[in-house]
Amino acid sequence: MFLRRNSRTRGAHTHVYWSLVETYRTARGPRQRVIAYLGDLSPEDPTLIDDRGKLQGRSAQLSLFDEPTEPQWASVAVRRVRVERCRAFGAPWVGSWLLEQLGLPSFFNEHIPRGKEDIEWGRMVEILVLARLCDPGSELSIAERWYPASSLPDLLGVPVDKVNDDRLYRALDKLRPLKNPLEQHVRQRFGELFEVKYDLLLYDVTSTFFEGQAGRNHTAKRGHSRDQRSDCKQVCIALVVTREGLPLSYEVFDGNRADSTTVETIVAAVENRHGKADRIWVMDRGMVSESNLEFLRRDERRYIVGTPKSQMRQWEAQLASEDWSTVRDGLEVKLCAGPSGEETFILCRSADRVQKERAMREHVVGRMEAALTQLKESAEKRPQNTASLHERIGRLKERYTRASKHFDVRVVEAPDCPPKVEWDRRDQQSTWAELSEGCYVLRSNISGWSADELWKAYIQLTEAEAAFRIQKEDLRLRPVWHQTAERVEAHILVCFLSFVLWKTLGQFCRAAGLGDCPRKVLDELAQIQMVDVVLPTQHGPEIRLRCVSRPEKHQALLLQRLRMKLPNRIRITGM
Numbered sequence: 001m002f003l004r005r006n007s008r009t010r011g012a013h014t015h016v017y018w019s020l021v022e023t024y025r026t027a028r029g030p031r032q033r034v035i036a037y038l039g040d041l042s043p044e045d046p047t048l049i050d051d052r053g054k055l056q057g058r059s060a061q062l063s064l065f066d067e068p069t070e071p072q073w074a075s076v077a078v079r080r081v082r083v084e085r086c087r088a089f090g091a092p093w094v095g096s097w098l099l100e101q102l103g104l105p106s107f108f109n110e111h112i113p114r115g116k117e118d119i120e121w122g123r124m125v126e127i128l129v130l131a132r133l134c135d136p137g138s139e140l141s142i143a144e145r146w147y148p149a150s151s152l153p154d155l156l157g158v159p160v161d162k163v164n165d166d167r168l169y170r171a172l173d174k175l176r177p178l179k180n181p182l183e184q185h186v187r188q189r190f191g192e193l194f195e196v197k198y199d200l201l202l203y204d205v206t207s208t209f210f211e212g213q214a215g216r217n218h219t220a221k222r223g224h225s226r227d228q229r230s231d232c233k234q235v236c237i238a239l240v241v242t243r244e245g246l247p248l249s250y251e252v253f254d255g256n257r258a259d260s261t262t263v264e265t266i267v268a269a270v271e272n273r274h275g276k277a278d279r280i281w282v283m284d285r286g287m288v289s290e291s292n293l294e295f296l297r298r299d300e301r302r303y304i305v306g307t308p309k310s311q312m313r314q315w316e317a318q319l320a321s322e323d324w325s326t327v328r329d330g331l332e333v334k335l336c337a338g339p340s341g342e343e344t345f346i347l348c349r350s351a352d353r354v355q356k357e358r359a360m361r362e363h364v365v366g367r368m369e370a371a372l373t374q375l376k377e378s379a380e381k382r383p384q385n386t387a388s389l390h391e392r393i394g395r396l397k398e399r400y401t402r403a404s405k406h407f408d409v410r411v412v413e414a415p416d417c418p419p420k421v422e423w424d425r426r427d428q429q430s431t432w433a434e435l436s437e438g439c440y441v442l443r444s445n446i447s448g449w450s451a452d453e454l455w456k457a458y459i460q461l462t463e464a465e466a467a468f469r470i471q472k473e474d475l476r477l478r479p480v481w482h483q484t485a486e487r488v489e490a491h492i493l494v495c496f497l498s499f500v501l502w503k504t505l506g507q508f509c510r511a512a513g514l515g516d517c518p519r520k521v522l523d524e525l526a527q528i529q530m531v532d533v534v535l536p537t538q539h540g541p542e543i544r545l546r547c548v549s550r551p552e553k554h555q556a557l558l559l560q561r562l563r564m565k566l567p568n569r570i571r572i573t574g575m
Contacts (some may be wrong), residue, residue, distance in 0.1 A: 075538040124171035132498035136476035139168040145480040172490035206466035216485030223256035245463035333451040346442040354438030368400040383418030
Protein backbone atom coordinates (compact mmCIF):
# COMPACT_ATOMS: atom_id res chain seq x y z
CA MET A 1 0.00 0.00 0.00
CA PHE A 2 1.04 3.59 -0.56
CA LEU A 3 -0.34 7.12 -0.52
CA ARG A 4 -0.99 8.84 -3.85
CA ARG A 5 -1.20 12.61 -4.23
CA ASN A 6 -4.04 13.65 -6.54
CA SER A 7 -5.10 17.06 -7.80
CA ARG A 8 -8.25 18.31 -9.49
CA THR A 9 -8.66 21.71 -11.14
CA ARG A 10 -12.00 23.45 -11.36
CA GLY A 11 -11.77 26.84 -12.92
CA ALA A 12 -9.08 28.82 -11.14
CA HIS A 13 -8.96 26.58 -8.09
CA THR A 14 -6.87 23.45 -7.68
CA HIS A 15 -7.92 20.96 -5.04
CA VAL A 16 -5.36 18.50 -3.68
CA TYR A 17 -6.45 15.24 -2.06
CA TRP A 18 -4.85 11.95 -1.07
CA SER A 19 -5.89 8.39 -1.68
CA LEU A 20 -4.75 5.08 -0.26
CA VAL A 21 -3.78 2.75 -3.11
CA GLU A 22 -3.10 -0.99 -3.06
CA THR A 23 -1.01 -2.95 -5.57
CA TYR A 24 -2.14 -6.51 -6.32
CA ARG A 25 -1.29 -9.23 -8.81
CA THR A 26 -3.57 -10.49 -11.58
CA ALA A 27 -3.17 -12.92 -14.47
CA ARG A 28 -2.48 -9.95 -16.74
CA GLY A 29 0.10 -8.44 -14.45
CA PRO A 30 0.15 -6.05 -11.46
CA ARG A 31 -2.78 -3.69 -11.00
CA GLN A 32 -3.64 -0.89 -8.60
CA ARG A 33 -6.88 -0.03 -6.88
CA VAL A 34 -7.98 2.73 -4.53
CA ILE A 35 -8.78 1.51 -1.02
CA ALA A 36 -9.91 4.86 0.44
CA TYR A 37 -9.91 8.57 -0.26
CA LEU A 38 -8.31 10.45 2.60
CA GLY A 39 -9.56 13.98 2.03
CA ASP A 40 -8.55 17.31 0.56
CA LEU A 41 -5.51 19.40 1.37
CA SER A 42 -5.10 23.05 0.59
CA PRO A 43 -2.00 23.97 -1.45
CA GLU A 44 -1.53 26.99 0.78
CA ASP A 45 -0.70 24.73 3.71
CA PRO A 46 1.78 22.13 2.44
CA THR A 47 3.34 21.63 5.88
CA LEU A 48 0.33 19.63 6.97
CA ILE A 49 2.03 16.52 5.57
CA ASP A 50 5.39 15.32 6.84
CA ASP A 51 7.76 12.98 5.10
CA ARG A 52 5.98 9.91 6.47
CA GLY A 53 2.62 10.96 5.16
CA LYS A 54 1.18 11.90 8.54
CA LEU A 55 -1.43 14.65 8.78
CA GLN A 56 -0.34 17.32 11.23
CA GLY A 57 -3.16 18.87 13.28
CA ARG A 58 -5.72 16.36 11.98
CA SER A 59 -6.68 12.83 12.94
CA ALA A 60 -3.81 10.38 13.12
CA GLN A 61 -5.35 7.89 10.69
CA LEU A 62 -2.52 8.20 8.17
CA SER A 63 0.04 7.17 10.77
CA LEU A 64 -1.23 3.63 10.35
CA PHE A 65 0.58 3.28 7.04
CA ASP A 66 4.31 2.87 6.61
CA GLU A 67 4.63 3.60 2.87
CA PRO A 68 6.63 6.84 2.51
CA THR A 69 5.43 9.57 0.18
CA GLU A 70 7.18 12.36 -1.61
CA PRO A 71 8.11 15.00 1.00
CA GLN A 72 6.53 18.44 0.94
CA TRP A 73 8.69 21.50 1.41
CA ALA A 74 8.16 24.41 3.78
CA SER A 75 10.15 27.42 4.93
CA VAL A 76 11.29 27.02 8.55
CA ALA A 77 12.01 29.88 10.95
CA VAL A 78 15.42 28.69 12.12
CA ARG A 79 15.62 31.04 15.11
CA ARG A 80 12.47 29.56 16.59
CA VAL A 81 13.45 25.90 16.28
CA ARG A 82 13.28 24.17 19.67
CA VAL A 83 13.52 20.76 21.33
CA GLU A 84 10.84 19.47 23.70
CA ARG A 85 10.03 16.40 25.79
CA CYS A 86 13.37 14.68 26.18
CA ARG A 87 12.70 11.10 27.28
CA ALA A 88 14.63 7.89 27.92
CA PHE A 89 14.66 5.70 24.83
CA GLY A 90 17.59 3.28 24.75
CA ALA A 91 16.82 0.95 27.67
CA PRO A 92 13.03 0.73 27.10
CA TRP A 93 13.62 0.11 23.40
CA VAL A 94 16.11 -2.69 24.14
CA GLY A 95 13.68 -4.20 26.65
CA SER A 96 10.83 -4.09 24.12
CA TRP A 97 13.09 -5.76 21.57
CA LEU A 98 13.90 -8.52 24.06
CA LEU A 99 10.20 -9.06 24.77
CA GLU A 100 9.60 -9.54 21.05
CA GLN A 101 12.52 -11.96 20.76
CA LEU A 102 11.00 -14.09 23.50
CA GLY A 103 7.50 -13.87 22.04
CA LEU A 104 6.05 -12.60 25.32
CA PRO A 105 3.63 -9.98 23.85
CA SER A 106 1.88 -12.64 21.79
CA PHE A 107 1.91 -14.99 24.79
CA PHE A 108 0.15 -12.40 26.95
CA ASN A 109 -2.43 -11.69 24.24
CA GLU A 110 -3.15 -15.40 23.96
CA HIS A 111 -3.34 -16.28 27.66
CA ILE A 112 -4.93 -13.17 29.19
CA PRO A 113 -8.59 -13.03 28.07
CA ARG A 114 -9.77 -9.73 26.65
CA GLY A 115 -12.62 -7.99 28.45
CA LYS A 116 -13.97 -4.45 28.54
CA GLU A 117 -10.71 -2.88 29.69
CA ASP A 118 -9.40 0.21 27.84
CA ILE A 119 -5.84 -1.12 27.75
CA GLU A 120 -4.91 -4.76 27.19
CA TRP A 121 -3.64 -6.38 30.37
CA GLY A 122 -0.71 -7.80 28.43
CA ARG A 123 0.51 -4.27 27.73
CA MET A 124 0.35 -3.40 31.43
CA VAL A 125 2.34 -6.52 32.29
CA GLU A 126 4.97 -5.51 29.72
CA ILE A 127 5.24 -2.11 31.43
CA LEU A 128 5.79 -3.80 34.81
CA VAL A 129 8.50 -6.09 33.45
CA LEU A 130 10.31 -3.36 31.50
CA ALA A 131 10.23 -1.00 34.48
CA ARG A 132 11.74 -3.72 36.68
CA LEU A 133 14.51 -4.19 34.10
CA CYS A 134 15.26 -0.53 33.41
CA ASP A 135 14.52 1.33 36.65
CA PRO A 136 13.05 -0.84 39.43
CA GLY A 137 10.51 0.89 41.65
CA SER A 138 7.03 0.66 43.10
CA GLU A 139 3.88 0.66 40.97
CA LEU A 140 3.18 4.24 42.06
CA SER A 141 6.69 5.29 41.04
CA ILE A 142 6.26 3.62 37.65
CA ALA A 143 2.98 5.42 36.95
CA GLU A 144 3.94 8.88 38.21
CA ARG A 145 7.67 9.13 37.52
CA TRP A 146 9.21 6.50 35.23
CA TYR A 147 6.60 5.79 32.56
CA PRO A 148 5.89 9.45 31.59
CA ALA A 149 9.66 10.08 31.32
CA SER A 150 10.25 7.06 29.07
CA SER A 151 9.56 6.35 25.41
CA LEU A 152 7.19 3.47 26.18
CA PRO A 153 4.02 5.49 25.47
CA ASP A 154 5.22 5.64 21.84
CA LEU A 155 6.74 2.15 21.72
CA LEU A 156 3.75 0.37 23.27
CA GLY A 157 0.99 2.75 22.20
CA VAL A 158 -0.36 3.17 25.76
CA PRO A 159 -1.08 6.84 26.66
CA VAL A 160 0.40 8.21 29.86
CA ASP A 161 -3.01 8.97 31.38
CA LYS A 162 -3.99 5.29 31.05
CA VAL A 163 -1.18 4.08 33.31
CA ASN A 164 -1.82 4.36 37.03
CA ASP A 165 -0.91 2.35 40.10
CA ASP A 166 -4.37 0.80 40.41
CA ARG A 167 -4.22 -0.58 36.86
CA LEU A 168 -0.68 -1.87 37.45
CA TYR A 169 -1.77 -3.66 40.63
CA ARG A 170 -4.64 -5.30 38.76
CA ALA A 171 -2.18 -6.35 36.05
CA LEU A 172 -0.24 -8.21 38.76
CA ASP A 173 -3.40 -10.15 39.57
CA LYS A 174 -3.82 -11.07 35.89
CA LEU A 175 -0.19 -12.22 35.63
CA ARG A 176 0.05 -14.44 38.70
CA PRO A 177 -1.98 -17.43 37.37
CA LEU A 178 0.31 -17.64 34.30
CA LYS A 179 3.41 -18.77 36.20
CA ASN A 180 3.51 -22.39 34.97
CA PRO A 181 2.71 -21.74 31.28
CA LEU A 182 5.19 -18.83 31.33
CA GLU A 183 7.98 -21.12 32.52
CA GLN A 184 7.20 -23.60 29.74
CA HIS A 185 7.08 -20.85 27.13
CA VAL A 186 10.40 -19.36 28.26
CA ARG A 187 12.05 -22.80 28.24
CA GLN A 188 10.86 -23.38 24.67
CA ARG A 189 12.08 -19.97 23.46
CA PHE A 190 15.48 -20.45 25.13
CA GLY A 191 15.82 -23.72 23.27
CA GLU A 192 14.88 -22.12 19.95
CA LEU A 193 17.08 -19.03 20.36
CA PHE A 194 20.18 -20.48 22.01
CA GLU A 195 19.88 -24.27 21.63
CA VAL A 196 19.96 -24.63 25.40
CA LYS A 197 20.30 -28.13 26.81
CA TYR A 198 18.63 -28.87 30.12
CA ASP A 199 20.83 -31.83 31.01
CA LEU A 200 22.36 -30.14 34.08
CA LEU A 201 20.23 -28.11 36.51
CA LEU A 202 21.59 -25.94 39.31
CA TYR A 203 19.39 -25.52 42.39
CA ASP A 204 19.69 -23.07 45.26
CA VAL A 205 17.51 -21.25 47.79
CA THR A 206 17.56 -17.67 49.01
CA SER A 207 15.25 -15.41 51.01
CA THR A 208 13.84 -11.91 50.66
CA PHE A 209 12.44 -9.87 53.52
CA PHE A 210 9.35 -7.71 53.97
CA GLU A 211 8.93 -4.11 54.99
CA GLY A 212 5.88 -4.09 57.22
CA GLN A 213 4.02 -6.69 59.22
CA ALA A 214 2.78 -8.78 56.25
CA GLY A 215 -0.06 -9.90 58.47
CA ARG A 216 -2.20 -11.12 55.56
CA ASN A 217 0.55 -13.28 54.11
CA HIS A 218 0.63 -16.79 55.57
CA THR A 219 4.02 -17.53 53.94
CA ALA A 220 5.76 -14.55 55.56
CA LYS A 221 7.61 -15.89 58.59
CA ARG A 222 10.84 -15.30 60.45
CA GLY A 223 13.69 -17.65 59.64
CA HIS A 224 17.35 -17.79 58.60
CA SER A 225 17.86 -14.52 56.70
CA ARG A 226 20.43 -14.39 53.89
CA ASP A 227 20.02 -10.61 53.92
CA GLN A 228 21.06 -10.19 57.58
CA ARG A 229 17.54 -8.98 58.42
CA SER A 230 16.42 -11.45 61.06
CA ASP A 231 14.17 -8.70 62.47
CA CYS A 232 11.87 -8.92 59.43
CA LYS A 233 9.53 -11.57 58.13
CA GLN A 234 10.59 -13.22 54.89
CA VAL A 235 9.79 -15.79 52.24
CA CYS A 236 12.20 -18.32 50.74
CA ILE A 237 12.66 -18.55 46.97
CA ALA A 238 13.97 -21.72 45.34
CA LEU A 239 15.44 -21.22 41.86
CA VAL A 240 16.51 -23.70 39.19
CA VAL A 241 18.84 -22.50 36.41
CA THR A 242 20.75 -24.15 33.58
CA ARG A 243 24.52 -24.44 33.33
CA GLU A 244 24.47 -21.08 31.46
CA GLY A 245 22.54 -19.47 34.32
CA LEU A 246 19.28 -19.27 32.34
CA PRO A 247 16.28 -19.52 34.68
CA LEU A 248 14.05 -22.55 34.26
CA SER A 249 11.73 -22.63 37.27
CA TYR A 250 11.22 -21.29 40.78
CA GLU A 251 9.00 -21.82 43.81
CA VAL A 252 8.08 -19.69 46.82
CA PHE A 253 8.20 -21.30 50.27
CA ASP A 254 7.47 -20.22 53.83
CA GLY A 255 10.11 -17.99 55.36
CA ASN A 256 11.07 -20.57 58.01
CA ARG A 257 11.33 -23.52 55.60
CA ALA A 258 14.61 -25.45 55.85
CA ASP A 259 16.51 -25.75 52.56
CA SER A 260 16.74 -29.53 52.69
CA THR A 261 12.95 -29.89 52.90
CA THR A 262 12.41 -28.15 49.54
CA VAL A 263 14.28 -30.64 47.35
CA GLU A 264 11.50 -33.14 46.74
CA THR A 265 8.99 -30.36 46.05
CA ILE A 266 11.12 -28.54 43.48
CA VAL A 267 12.28 -31.71 41.70
CA ALA A 268 8.71 -32.95 41.38
CA ALA A 269 7.53 -29.52 40.15
CA VAL A 270 10.23 -29.36 37.46
CA GLU A 271 9.50 -32.88 36.27
CA ASN A 272 5.76 -32.21 36.12
CA ARG A 273 6.20 -29.07 34.02
CA HIS A 274 9.16 -30.04 31.86
CA GLY A 275 9.12 -33.80 31.82
CA LYS A 276 11.37 -36.49 33.34
CA ALA A 277 14.56 -36.22 31.33
CA ASP A 278 18.01 -37.60 32.11
CA ARG A 279 19.14 -34.61 34.15
CA ILE A 280 21.92 -34.02 36.62
CA TRP A 281 20.94 -32.08 39.74
CA VAL A 282 23.61 -29.89 41.34
CA MET A 283 23.01 -28.63 44.89
CA ASP A 284 25.08 -27.26 47.73
CA ARG A 285 25.58 -28.94 51.08
CA GLY A 286 22.61 -27.13 52.66
CA MET A 287 20.27 -29.32 50.57
CA VAL A 288 21.92 -32.60 51.51
CA SER A 289 20.21 -35.14 53.70
CA GLU A 290 20.12 -38.90 53.46
CA SER A 291 16.37 -38.85 52.74
CA ASN A 292 16.91 -36.42 49.84
CA LEU A 293 19.68 -38.54 48.36
CA GLU A 294 17.50 -41.63 48.69
CA PHE A 295 14.68 -39.75 46.91
CA LEU A 296 17.00 -38.81 44.04
CA ARG A 297 18.35 -42.34 43.69
CA ARG A 298 14.87 -43.85 43.80
CA ASP A 299 14.05 -42.94 40.19
CA GLU A 300 17.66 -43.12 39.02
CA ARG A 301 18.19 -39.37 39.11
CA ARG A 302 21.82 -38.30 38.94
CA TYR A 303 23.28 -35.67 41.25
CA ILE A 304 26.38 -33.80 42.35
CA VAL A 305 26.03 -32.32 45.84
CA GLY A 306 28.16 -30.73 48.50
CA THR A 307 28.87 -32.49 51.77
CA PRO A 308 28.77 -31.02 55.30
CA LYS A 309 32.15 -30.18 56.79
CA SER A 310 31.52 -32.58 59.66
CA GLN A 311 31.80 -35.57 57.29
CA MET A 312 35.34 -34.67 56.26
CA ARG A 313 36.91 -36.53 59.21
CA GLN A 314 36.33 -39.89 57.55
CA TRP A 315 38.64 -38.83 54.71
CA GLU A 316 41.56 -37.77 56.94
CA ALA A 317 43.94 -40.36 55.50
CA GLN A 318 43.11 -39.41 51.90
CA LEU A 319 43.59 -35.72 52.71
CA ALA A 320 47.06 -36.43 54.08
CA SER A 321 48.21 -38.45 51.05
CA GLU A 322 49.91 -36.85 48.06
CA ASP A 323 48.11 -38.41 45.10
CA TRP A 324 46.16 -35.27 44.12
CA SER A 325 45.48 -34.25 40.52
CA THR A 326 45.61 -30.59 39.50
CA VAL A 327 42.56 -29.11 37.74
CA ARG A 328 44.02 -25.64 37.43
CA ASP A 329 46.49 -23.45 39.28
CA GLY A 330 45.69 -23.52 42.97
CA LEU A 331 43.07 -26.30 42.81
CA GLU A 332 43.57 -30.02 43.39
CA VAL A 333 41.01 -32.84 43.38
CA LYS A 334 40.94 -36.53 44.23
CA LEU A 335 38.38 -39.29 43.64
CA CYS A 336 37.46 -41.65 46.48
CA ALA A 337 35.04 -44.56 46.30
CA GLY A 338 32.10 -44.39 48.68
CA PRO A 339 31.49 -47.04 51.34
CA SER A 340 28.50 -48.50 49.48
CA GLY A 341 30.13 -48.44 46.07
CA GLU A 342 27.16 -46.57 44.55
CA GLU A 343 28.64 -43.12 45.08
CA THR A 344 31.88 -41.33 44.37
CA PHE A 345 33.33 -38.74 46.74
CA ILE A 346 35.44 -35.91 45.33
CA LEU A 347 37.97 -34.30 47.67
CA CYS A 348 38.81 -30.74 46.64
CA ARG A 349 41.56 -28.46 47.94
CA SER A 350 41.83 -24.80 47.00
CA ALA A 351 45.01 -22.83 47.71
CA ASP A 352 43.04 -19.57 47.93
CA ARG A 353 40.66 -21.06 50.47
CA VAL A 354 43.62 -22.41 52.47
CA GLN A 355 45.03 -18.91 52.89
CA LYS A 356 41.62 -17.41 53.69
CA GLU A 357 40.56 -20.03 56.25
CA ARG A 358 44.01 -20.06 57.88
CA ALA A 359 43.97 -16.30 58.28
CA MET A 360 40.49 -16.44 59.79
CA ARG A 361 41.49 -19.22 62.19
CA GLU A 362 44.65 -17.47 63.33
CA HIS A 363 42.68 -14.28 63.89
CA VAL A 364 39.99 -15.77 66.13
CA VAL A 365 42.44 -18.08 67.93
CA GLY A 366 44.74 -15.13 68.61
CA ARG A 367 41.87 -13.06 70.01
CA MET A 368 40.72 -15.86 72.32
CA GLU A 369 44.25 -16.52 73.47
CA ALA A 370 44.63 -12.85 74.36
CA ALA A 371 41.30 -12.92 76.22
CA LEU A 372 42.33 -16.02 78.19
CA THR A 373 45.64 -14.42 79.11
CA GLN A 374 43.79 -11.34 80.34
CA LEU A 375 41.39 -13.53 82.36
CA LYS A 376 44.26 -15.44 83.95
CA GLU A 377 46.04 -12.23 84.96
CA SER A 378 42.80 -10.79 86.32
CA ALA A 379 42.23 -13.88 88.51
CA GLU A 380 45.76 -13.60 89.89
CA LYS A 381 45.50 -9.88 90.72
CA ARG A 382 42.02 -10.02 92.23
CA PRO A 383 40.93 -13.38 93.60
CA GLN A 384 37.52 -14.60 92.44
CA ASN A 385 35.38 -17.59 93.36
CA THR A 386 35.21 -20.69 91.17
CA ALA A 387 31.64 -20.08 89.94
CA SER A 388 32.53 -16.58 88.73
CA LEU A 389 35.54 -17.85 86.80
CA HIS A 390 33.52 -20.62 85.14
CA GLU A 391 30.93 -18.06 84.14
CA ARG A 392 33.55 -15.81 82.54
CA ILE A 393 35.10 -18.78 80.71
CA GLY A 394 31.65 -19.73 79.39
CA ARG A 395 31.12 -16.22 78.03
CA LEU A 396 34.49 -16.35 76.26
CA LYS A 397 33.65 -19.69 74.65
CA GLU A 398 30.31 -18.29 73.52
CA ARG A 399 32.00 -15.23 72.02
CA TYR A 400 34.74 -17.20 70.26
CA THR A 401 32.83 -20.32 69.26
CA ARG A 402 35.11 -21.26 66.36
CA ALA A 403 38.28 -20.82 68.44
CA SER A 404 37.13 -22.48 71.67
CA LYS A 405 37.76 -26.02 70.35
CA HIS A 406 41.49 -25.19 70.07
CA PHE A 407 41.86 -24.62 73.84
CA ASP A 408 41.56 -26.76 76.94
CA VAL A 409 40.55 -24.28 79.65
CA ARG A 410 40.18 -25.26 83.31
CA VAL A 411 39.90 -23.73 86.77
CA VAL A 412 42.53 -25.07 89.23
CA GLU A 413 41.74 -25.07 92.94
CA ALA A 414 44.31 -25.60 95.71
CA PRO A 415 44.04 -25.51 99.52
CA ASP A 416 44.59 -22.07 101.04
CA CYS A 417 44.96 -20.56 97.53
CA PRO A 418 42.48 -18.67 95.35
CA PRO A 419 41.31 -20.51 92.21
CA LYS A 420 43.39 -19.99 89.10
CA VAL A 421 42.70 -20.17 85.37
CA GLU A 422 44.96 -22.39 83.27
CA TRP A 423 44.73 -23.32 79.61
CA ASP A 424 46.61 -25.29 76.96
CA ARG A 425 46.49 -25.44 73.17
CA ARG A 426 45.06 -28.63 71.69
CA ASP A 427 47.76 -29.62 69.23
CA GLN A 428 45.66 -32.39 67.69
CA GLN A 429 42.88 -29.95 66.83
CA SER A 430 45.37 -27.50 65.33
CA THR A 431 46.92 -30.27 63.24
CA TRP A 432 43.51 -31.28 61.87
CA ALA A 433 42.64 -27.65 61.14
CA GLU A 434 45.83 -27.19 59.13
CA LEU A 435 45.16 -30.41 57.21
CA SER A 436 41.51 -29.65 56.39
CA GLU A 437 41.79 -25.93 55.67
CA GLY A 438 40.74 -25.08 52.14
CA CYS A 439 39.25 -28.55 51.61
CA TYR A 440 35.68 -29.59 50.88
CA VAL A 441 34.01 -32.82 49.78
CA LEU A 442 31.51 -33.48 46.99
CA ARG A 443 29.53 -36.64 46.40
CA SER A 444 27.89 -37.96 43.25
CA ASN A 445 26.29 -41.09 41.85
CA ILE A 446 27.58 -40.36 38.32
CA SER A 447 29.88 -43.03 36.97
CA GLY A 448 32.51 -42.60 34.29
CA TRP A 449 33.31 -38.95 35.00
CA SER A 450 36.75 -37.74 36.04
CA ALA A 451 37.33 -35.69 39.17
CA ASP A 452 37.85 -32.45 37.27
CA GLU A 453 34.64 -33.00 35.23
CA LEU A 454 32.62 -33.49 38.41
CA TRP A 455 34.21 -30.46 40.05
CA LYS A 456 33.60 -28.23 37.01
CA ALA A 457 29.94 -29.28 36.94
CA TYR A 458 29.54 -28.50 40.64
CA ILE A 459 31.32 -25.15 40.50
CA GLN A 460 28.71 -23.95 37.98
CA LEU A 461 26.44 -23.64 41.01
CA THR A 462 27.83 -20.13 41.20
CA GLU A 463 25.46 -19.31 38.32
CA ALA A 464 22.51 -19.80 40.68
CA GLU A 465 24.19 -17.62 43.30
CA ALA A 466 24.81 -14.94 40.64
CA ALA A 467 21.13 -15.13 39.64
CA PHE A 468 20.07 -14.30 43.21
CA ARG A 469 22.59 -11.47 43.40
CA ILE A 470 21.32 -9.92 40.15
CA GLN A 471 17.68 -10.16 41.20
CA LYS A 472 18.33 -8.68 44.62
CA GLU A 473 20.74 -5.90 43.68
CA ASP A 474 20.00 -4.95 40.06
CA LEU A 475 16.30 -5.87 39.83
CA ARG A 476 15.58 -5.04 43.49
CA LEU A 477 13.70 -8.14 44.46
CA ARG A 478 14.19 -7.03 48.06
CA PRO A 479 12.65 -5.65 50.13
CA VAL A 480 9.07 -6.67 49.41
CA TRP A 481 6.45 -4.02 50.14
CA HIS A 482 3.37 -6.03 49.12
CA GLN A 483 1.44 -7.46 52.03
CA THR A 484 -0.77 -10.21 50.56
CA ALA A 485 0.54 -13.60 49.43
CA GLU A 486 -0.96 -13.24 45.94
CA ARG A 487 0.69 -9.88 45.26
CA VAL A 488 4.01 -11.14 46.62
CA GLU A 489 3.90 -14.10 44.23
CA ALA A 490 3.11 -11.75 41.33
CA HIS A 491 5.96 -9.42 42.33
CA ILE A 492 8.41 -12.33 42.34
CA LEU A 493 7.09 -13.45 38.94
CA VAL A 494 7.72 -9.95 37.51
CA CYS A 495 11.28 -10.11 38.85
CA PHE A 496 11.65 -13.58 37.32
CA LEU A 497 10.55 -12.29 33.89
CA SER A 498 12.88 -9.30 34.15
CA PHE A 499 15.72 -11.69 34.95
CA VAL A 500 14.72 -13.71 31.87
CA LEU A 501 15.18 -10.55 29.78
CA TRP A 502 18.49 -9.88 31.55
CA LYS A 503 19.88 -13.33 30.76
CA THR A 504 18.52 -13.20 27.20
CA LEU A 505 20.47 -9.99 26.58
CA GLY A 506 23.50 -11.65 28.18
CA GLN A 507 23.24 -14.57 25.75
CA PHE A 508 23.02 -12.19 22.78
CA CYS A 509 26.06 -10.32 24.12
CA ARG A 510 27.99 -13.56 24.47
CA ALA A 511 27.09 -14.61 20.92
CA ALA A 512 28.26 -11.19 19.66
CA GLY A 513 31.63 -11.54 21.38
CA LEU A 514 30.82 -8.91 24.02
CA GLY A 515 31.03 -11.22 27.04
CA ASP A 516 28.21 -11.67 29.52
CA CYS A 517 27.66 -8.00 30.41
CA PRO A 518 23.97 -7.05 30.08
CA ARG A 519 24.16 -4.33 32.74
CA LYS A 520 27.00 -2.54 30.94
CA VAL A 521 25.16 -2.75 27.61
CA LEU A 522 21.93 -1.44 29.15
CA ASP A 523 23.74 1.43 30.86
CA GLU A 524 25.46 2.45 27.63
CA LEU A 525 22.35 2.25 25.45
CA ALA A 526 20.22 3.94 28.14
CA GLN A 527 21.98 7.20 27.29
CA ILE A 528 20.16 7.31 23.93
CA GLN A 529 17.28 9.76 24.19
CA MET A 530 14.11 10.55 22.26
CA VAL A 531 13.16 14.19 21.72
CA ASP A 532 10.52 16.21 19.89
CA VAL A 533 12.06 18.65 17.41
CA VAL A 534 9.64 21.51 16.72
CA LEU A 535 10.12 23.43 13.45
CA PRO A 536 8.03 26.63 13.25
CA THR A 537 7.28 27.54 9.63
CA GLN A 538 7.04 30.95 8.02
CA HIS A 539 3.34 30.32 7.35
CA GLY A 540 2.50 29.71 11.02
CA PRO A 541 1.96 25.92 11.50
CA GLU A 542 4.62 23.96 13.31
CA ILE A 543 6.22 20.71 12.14
CA ARG A 544 6.82 18.33 15.04
CA LEU A 545 9.34 15.51 14.51
CA ARG A 546 9.88 12.81 17.13
CA CYS A 547 13.55 11.91 16.74
CA VAL A 548 15.99 9.51 18.35
CA SER A 549 19.38 10.91 19.27
CA ARG A 550 22.29 9.69 17.19
CA PRO A 551 24.33 7.09 19.11
CA GLU A 552 27.93 7.74 20.02
CA LYS A 553 30.63 5.72 18.34
CA HIS A 554 30.83 3.08 21.07
CA GLN A 555 27.04 2.82 21.25
CA ALA A 556 26.81 2.37 17.49
CA LEU A 557 29.43 -0.39 17.75
CA LEU A 558 27.37 -2.18 20.40
CA LEU A 559 24.25 -1.97 18.25
CA GLN A 560 26.15 -3.23 15.24
CA ARG A 561 27.57 -6.22 17.12
CA LEU A 562 24.12 -7.06 18.54
CA ARG A 563 22.54 -6.60 15.08
CA MET A 564 20.04 -4.11 16.43
CA LYS A 565 18.93 -1.29 14.14
CA LEU A 566 18.12 1.93 15.95
CA PRO A 567 15.23 3.91 14.39
CA ASN A 568 15.87 7.52 13.41
CA ARG A 569 12.31 8.70 13.83
CA ILE A 570 9.23 7.66 15.79
CA ARG A 571 5.80 8.31 14.39
CA ILE A 572 3.72 10.63 16.51
CA THR A 573 0.50 8.88 17.43
CA GLY A 574 -0.64 11.20 20.18
CA MET A 575 0.55 13.86 22.64
